[in-house]
């Protein structure tokens with residue numbers, strides 16, 4: 931839902947997935963294991979962070 935997305939973009943509970951282990955309970959609070967829940971999201975986030983560092987933030 932857009933409302934949820936907006937709220938999330940507005941700075942909802944930002945989770946640092948890089949500190950979560952695969953077998954830990956997912957920090958999103960759904961009660962699933964991380965590897966069965968938000969790990970896809972986390973991997974995308976991690977990759978984006980890494981790419982940002984690799985390529986820098988300069989516009990050109």
Ligand SMILES: [Zn+2]
Pocket residue numbers: 956957958959960962967968
């Ligand atoms: Zn989750």
